[in-house]
Amino acid sequence: MNPKLVPYVLLIPGTLVIVGLLLYPTVQMVIMSFQKVTLRVIRGAAEPEYVGFGNFEAIFGNSVFWSSLRNTVAFAAITVTLTLVLGTAVGVLLNRLSKRMSSFVIIGIMSAWAVPPVAQGTIWRWLFDAERGVINWALNLLPDWLSSLLFGRADWTGQPWLNDAWSVYLVLILTVLWSSFPFVAVSVLAGLRGIPAELYEAARVDGSTPWRTFRKITFPLLKPVFAVLTILSIIWDFKVFSQLYVLLNGPTNREAYNLSLFSFAEAFKAPPKMGTGAAIAVVLTVILLIVTAFYTRQMVKSEEVQ
């Protein structure tokens, strides 16, 4: 075989998969967002009808779309920030602990990170259970006056955390934060271990404060790591699905939808409206591509793909 052909042959299966299962469906999704896809179309008994921007007009006129958009963006902004802050703090902490202590903590945080998203949902739903949940039990431990002062209530038994959209998101933020800070922490730790100790030695000799050391040495050197972590967290948190699905017990409370769940509910709850579902998916994809465009450009410009 001509040696020049070898790489192309090696790439055949991978290319077929990527084109067939990712690129072509993306095109289909865009086309479908301009179509009316009825049950008959799904069964193959009719051709989809072209409706122009009809699907987009329908979702932009739907208040559930706007609350889903708000939930998606607010959740991602808050959770990404908290995850990065907590993860970095824990990473820095791990770097300062003794070897035994840091291994101990790492095993602990790895076990949280490993929990499958669906199980994360069931666990936190159980912790926040209205009647038997540990969280309400713990809140009842607060002295009544303090609890009343802070939250306006003293007795927490029966507090239904998963009824209102805002408190569902409170639980969701905690759930996702809990499961995603370990990855940030371990990555930051790996980055920190690569920084020469002399730099910190020099900073110490010069009498630098810990915060200043972080800002002037750690942060600039770990900037590339932070860039990757930020972008990965944004991607993950923008489209969180499994945990929300479990906490809400399926697509039930429309006010608590995010864009993923809204698209899912439109397309797969009876009656199926796959065209509108696709339109929502297009919006979600466009937002994600815009948010991550900067990062992708950086990666493309760097030697990584050269």
Next chain:
Amino acid sequence: MTPLARKRFTKIALNTAGVLVFLFAVFPVYWMVSTSFKANDQIFTTDFIPFPTHFTFEHVEKVLTEGVAGNSIWLYMRNSAIVALGTVLIGSVFALLAATAVARFRFKGRTSFLITLLVVQMIPSEALLIPLFLNVRRLGLYDQLLGLIVIQVGLTLPFGIWMLRTFVAAVPKSLEEAAWIDGASRFTTFWRVLFPLVAPGLVATSIFSFITAWNDLIFALILMNDSTGYTMPVALQFFFGERGTDWGAIMATSTLMTLPVIAFFLLVQRRMVSGLVAGAVKG
């Protein structure tokens, strides 16, 4: 404070923070496991029962025999394992071939391929749900585990190639050249020289794909209709019935679903991180 006292104080403060982080991370996992072994009177109580003093296997037994949605949890575990292993087997072969191509050869279209890899990872898989659902139906793979495997291969492959190519690139080319000079064929060189050296990377990539496929809820939810084809994440949803929630059974099932993943994680934790942030740290 004397410097010595200050040093000791700092040490205590750091260790305390470490223990707090550990507790925050572990408590929910511990609570899941301990609830699975508590008798019902210790689960359905407003009191805090830190340890299952009435230790019982009844929930584990119940989910393994009676199960949920008409089948034992074993069946759902088996389905999940088939999908995850199928994804790994097909995916890692494809990923290794493609990773070798981009890490070992300079050819026209290489940069475009890598950029495509990067960009497709930004497309949320949740957005592809609808077209993939329709395509799977058209191909006659609806309600079949094979359909799920195909989808999961597609979803995990770009990252698999991306991660694996750094492992392939890390193998010195001189080793292959030496084999070449000794008269080894291209295939022998690949199989006897490159493959063993890339194997650890392949394991890491495979575990990543395994976990992604094992954890998936959304595709299994729409592609599997008959309850005998449910995977673990889908089966778990059926415990939340109208007649009260059987938390013992739910936590036992969640535990069974989580254990293999935790085992894998502890096995490859170092490599996971180095693979994920490889590009960034290098620069």
